[in-house]
Amino acid sequence: MVIKMLYKRIKELRKEKGITQVNVSTNIGVEESYYGKYERGVHDIPLSVLIRIADFYNVSVDYITERTNKREINK
Secondary structure (H helix, E strand, O other): OHHHHHHHHHHHHHHHHOOOHHHHHHHHOOOHHHHHHHHHOOOOOOHHHHHHHHHHHOOOHHHHOOOOOOOOOOO
C-alpha cells in the first residue's frame, strides 16, 4: 500500500506545480520514460532518485512515502 501511495504522491506533486513529466525528469536527471514509469508504478524508484524528487519539490522523503503529511524538511 505504501508503494502505491508513493507513486500517487509524486504525481500529485507534479500536477500541483502544473508541470510535465519532461520538466521533472530533466530537473532530476532521469530519462522521461523512466520518470513516467515511476509515476505509474511500473518501476521502483531508487533511493537516490527519490531524494532528488523530494529535493525538487522541496518536501521530505517521509512526505512522499506518506510517513507524514507534513511537507517540511527537518534539518
